[in-house]
Amino acid sequence: NAGVTQTPKFRILKIGQSMTLQCTQDMNHNYMYWYRQDPGMGLKLIYYSVGAGITDKGEVPNGYNVSRSTTEDFPLRLELAAPSQTSVYFCASSYQDTMSGELFFGEGSRLTVL
Amino acid sequence: GENVEQHPSTLSVQEGDSAVIKCTYSDSASNYFPWYKQELGKRPQLIIDIRSNVGEKKDQRIAVTLNKTAKHFSLHITETQPEDSAVYFCAAANQAGTALIFGKGTTLSVSS
Numbered sequence: 001n002a003g004v005t006q007t008p009k010f011r012i013l014k015i016g017q018s019m020t021l022q023c024t025q026d027m028n029h030n031y032m033y034w035y036r037q038d039p040g041m042g043l044k045l046i047y048y049s050v051g052a053g054i055t056d057k058g059e060v061p062n063g064y065n066v067s068r069s070t071t072e073d074f075p076l077r078l079e080l081a082a083p084s085q086t087s088v089y090f091c092a093s094s095y096q097d098t099m100s101g102e103l104f105f106g107e108g109s110r111l112t113v114l
Numbered sequence: 115g116e117n118v119e120q121h122p123s124t125l126s127v128q129e130g131d132s133a134v135i136k137c138t139y140s141d142s143a144s145n146y147f148p149w150y151k152q153e154l155g156k157r158p159q160l161i162i163d164i165r166s167n168v169g170e171k172k173d174q175r176i177a178v179t180l181n182k183t184a185k186h187f188s189l190h191i192t193e194t195q196p197e198d199s200a201v202y203f204c205a206a207a208n209q210a211g212t213a214l215i216f217g218k219g220t221t222l223s224v225s226s
Contacts, residue, residue: 033213040123042203042218043158050212058213059115090157102148103214105157 001026006091006106013081013113021076021109023091031094032074033058033103034066036087043090049074081113116141116208120217127194129226137204137217138186144206147180147187148214152201161202162189194224 004025013019025032034046035058045058049068063085065077074093078085089109094101117140127133139147145166150158164171164178164187171178175194180187191198201221205214 031212035216040218042120043216045208045213045215048213056212059215102160102163103150103158105159107157 003027004091004093004104004106006089006109008109009107010110011112013078013111015081015083015113017081018077018079019081019111020078021089021091021111023074023076023106024072025074025091025093025104026072027093027095027104028071029093029095029104030071031096031101032068033092033094034064034074034076035090035092036060037090037108038087046076046089078111083113085111086113087111116144116206116215118204118206118215118217120204120220122220123218124221124223126223126225129194129196129224131194133191133194133198133222133224135189135202135204135220135222136186137188137206138184139206140185141206141209142182142185143209146207146211147178148205149176149178149189150203150205150216152203152219154200158203191222194222196224196226198222199224 007022033048035043047066049055091106092103120137148163151161152158177190201219204217
């Protein structure tokens, strides 16, 4: 199993550009998440999904959109990139709900907005 | 919603010493508290977790304690080694129990 795979690993965007961070998992996990990590700020939850067709906002959803059309894929869309979105983004998945299931993280995607 | 506070933000110890990291949470309904370790440039990985029906859990040199009344839990690392150097995150479930809310992290440095 590849686990959780994120692409791209690195990306530089200009202000106002759009892009999609891809995330796919091959563990048949129901739950998927997007977090962003900024220095000294920990991991902030952007969006999450408890199954195909269901998505929910996390702590910092503004400026992002997600979709969950399949169990495997959970892409994160940035519509109008801003410097404040410069961050490392982690996708994660878990089989059960977070009250009992380990989160498996991808390797992260480092995004810079200039 | 759930809020998780973590202290200290940085911690430096000598090899062989113990290290303690403390977290508090706001939602009394939370009942699952994991700890993740993130080495430099790597992804976070689960190292230990505890559920609200127990007060302490140990796994070799690491242990976690939970005080539900006070709404705080702690990570204890004994006999620290240089490879313990990393960022440690505590977490608690959100109100719906569907996602984890993380603390801001503690950077642990173990010097030999």
